[in-house]
Amino acid sequence: MMKGGWFRVYTLGYLIFLYAPIVLLPIFAFNDAAVIAFPLAGFTTKWFTQLFDEPALRGALANSLIIAVSASVLSTTLGIFASRATTRYKFPFKGGIMGMIMLPLVLPEIILAVALLVVLLGIGVPLSLFTVILGHVLVCTPFSIAILSAAFQALDGSLEEAAYDLGETPISTFRLIILPLVMPGIISSLLITFTISLDEFIMAFFLAGTEATLPVYIFSQFRFPQAVPVIMALGTLLVLSSILLLSIAEYFRRRGIAKTGGKDTGGFL
Amino acid sequence: MTFSAEKSNMIEFKDVHKYYGDYHALRGITATIKAGEFFSLLGPSGCGKTTLLRTIAGFEGISSGAVMIDGKNMEGVPANKRPTNMVFQSYAIFPHLTVAENVGFGLRKDPRSAAEKAKAVTEALEMVGLKGFGNRAAHALSGGQRQRVALARALILKPKVLLLDEPLSALDKKMREQMQVELIKLQRQVGITFILVTHDQEEALVMSDRIAVMFEGEIAQLADPETLYRRPNSRKVADFIGTMNFLPAKILSEADGKVEIDAQGFGPITLNAEQVSGAASSTGASVGFRPETLTILFDGQTAPDRESMAVVEEVVYYGDMTYYDIKLDGSDQPIRLSMRNVFGRPVLDIGTRTRVAWAPGALVVFR
Structure with missing residues (x-):
């Protein structure tokens, strides 16, 4: 075997482990049998038709979309403020404050979810889509800050000074110079937090009350064997839309870097 | 060098002090810069020359004393209301705008018609030798071209004072020498007071009518280039110049x-x-x-x-x-x-x- 041969085998094995289950999704989504097993029984699109006829699922999808849009907009807005503050200003306990904001990134989500549940019930907030949105903002904001502070960091501070120097106010400078230059980061943050919120399970499970989100609905459907192919069809659609969203996010991130003439120093993809 | 009997004072520093916390960055600067003068602030890094320049632009406040521009005390006047414009060390060209949009940026609130503004932009580009570059993307320019855009963007507003913060330090030697000559010519052409910050003594000697040599937040000597070279007032100045x-x-x-x-x-x-x-x-x-x-x-x-x-x-x-x-x-x-x-x-x-x-x-x- 040639040099690096074992490394190739390892890489191949790794990729198969990672992607084979995802590849199975569309295969069984179009398979004409209620049992998930080989050999395949034939081609059908009936699982997709069933999928769109299911009112509970449509409700869950609508819930998830409402939550994901709200959470991504809120967490990105908070992310803009925090990133601007942390890259531009010095203030006391900056490191500690930023660390606290970024903490949900590493805390077990179930701990956060249980803690939030206890607090919300304790102060008498009824569980609803709103409480899920709160939980998702908590989880999404650190991601938003990670993306946006890179975008703000890449901004040359003298661009702002140049705009003041040429007669602009701080507000018009933000609108004319800073916002357009960090816009790719904002779009990227919106898309990524949207994706995170859309498939988040634990927070939604604990905080949604009677309103199921899409992942919670999927989980509950696994109790019924006959529903599994429908879930496969749904999974296929979700994988496709996730790939699409992340690609768009990455496209904007790279374009932003090219536009400001910076160097690519990594990112999510 | 041009001499006229009575040139008015464009910039006056009156015992300017600046502290950053405990650090005493400017230690009682008192100096006068005349209208139409090409003036340089020369010194090693950390001597306070850039800080002093930024107090004129309004990017730095002062702890005590006064900065006057054309007879008016600038205390409380923000950067966007001062009759000065700056060419930044990094040029600070807006990367998402075209060359023409960059140059015309300061004309946004100008009451003139769009056609007149476009004409002014074309003239400004011509003045700095970038005729026909208007539609180019700003981020695709070379260092020398960026510098020219920065100059045109500042000069189009016809400021009373043009501030230049180490504008040539990012250019290679040949380009730098060429730009030195062009800047001198440009300054004579427009007649605006130029204030240049540099750590390059040769550059200061070549370009300036007068030079203030700064060490540790103080002006060690303020004189014309020849006096500075031939009669430095201290060993430190003598060591720094040539x-x-x-x-x-x-x-x-x-x-x-x-x-x-x-x-x-x-x-x-x-x-x-x-x-x-x-x-x-x-x-x-x-x-x-x-x-x-x-x-x-x-x-x-x-x-x-x-x-x-x-x-x-x-x-x-x-x-x-x-x-x-x-x-x-x-x-x-x-x-x-x-x-x-x-x-x-x-x-x-x-x-x-x-x-x-x-x-x-x-x-x-x-x-």
């Missing part, structure tokens, strides 16, 4: 505008009182002189003034010039001497004994 040789000296007597000194290698000499500068120091006096004020005498040449013997210790050949490190008889310290190379004249070897011509008038004594 090359200067120093030899130990004793001041023997001072009377009637004359000073008698005994300098190592030169012996006892009488100088004019204005050749002596600096406050008394504990390290003892020294005599300073530039490398080009000493000349090696070849066979048959006679010194116009004084003459001493010396030994060549080191030879550095530069093509057009040769630098010799020599020791004067009676001195134990090598000094540098520069000679323009002339066709047919030999370059001396190390160890050669030679006659050297010098003139008392070219000496400066530092107490």
Whole structure:
């Protein structure tokens, strides 16, 4: 075997482990049998038709979309403020404050979810889509800050000074110079937090009350064997839309870097 | 250089102090910059020259004192309301805009019609030698082109003062020298007061009408380039501007505008009182002189003034010039001497004994 041969085998094995289950999704989504097993029984699109006829699922999808849009907009807005503050200003306990904001990134989500549940019930907030949105903002904001502070960091501070120097106010400078230059980061943050919120399970499970989100609905459907192919069809659609969203996010991130003439120093993809 | 009988004061610093926490960045700056002058703030990094420039632009507040622009105290006037414009060290070209949009950026609130503004942008681009570049994307420009865009963007607003923060430091040597000449021409053409911050003494000498040399938050000397070069007021300034040789000296007597000194290698000499500068120091006096004020005498040449013997210790050949490190008889310290190379004249070897011509008038004594 040639040099690096074992490394190739390892890489191949790794990729198969990672992607084979995802590849199975569309295969069984179009398979004409209620049992998930080989050999395949034939081609059908009936699982997709069933999928769109299911009112509970449509409700869950609508819930998830409402939550994901709200959470991504809120967490990105908070992310803009925090990133601007942390890259531009010095203030006391900056490191500690930023660390606290970024903490949900590493805390077990179930701990956060249980803690939030206890607090919300304790102060008498009824569980609803709103409480899920709160939980998702908590989880999404650190991601938003990670993306946006890179975008703000890449901004040359003298661009702002140049705009003041040429007669602009701080507000018009933000609108004319800073916002357009960090816009790719904002779009990227919106898309990524949207994706995170859309498939988040634990927070939604604990905080949604009677309103199921899409992942919670999927989980509950696994109790019924006959529903599994429908879930496969749904999974296929979700994988496709996730790939699409992340690609768009990455496209904007790279374009932003090219536009400001910076160097690519990594990112999510 | 242009002289007119009464030029008004464009910038006045009145005992300006600036603290960053405990750090005393500007220590009582008092100076006046005239209208239409090409003025340089020269000094090593950390001397406060950029801070001082930024107090004019309004990017830095001051702790005490006053900064006046054209007779008006600028206290409380924000950067966007000051009659100054700045060319930044990084040029700060807006990367998401075209060249023309960059240059026209400051005209946003200008009441003129769009066509008139476009005309002004075209003229500004023409002035800096970027005719036809208007539609280019700003991020695709070279360093020299960015600098020109930054100049056009600032000058289109016809400011009273143009501030330049190390504008040439990012360019290569050839480009830098070319831009120096262009900046001088541009300044004469527009007649605006230019204030340049630089750490490059040569650049300051070439471009400025007057220079303020700064060390540690203070102006050490403020003078025209020739005075600064020929009569530096301290060893520190002398060291910073060009090359200067120093030899130990004793001041023997001072009377009637004359000073008698005994300098190592030169012996006892009488100088004019204005050749002596600096406050008394504990390290003892020294005599300073530039490398080009000493000349090696070849066979048959006679010194116009004084003459001493010396030994060549080191030879550095530069093509057009040769630098010799020599020791004067009676001195134990090598000094540098520069000679323009002339066709047919030999370059001396190390160890050669030679006659050297010098003139008392070219000496400066530092107490």
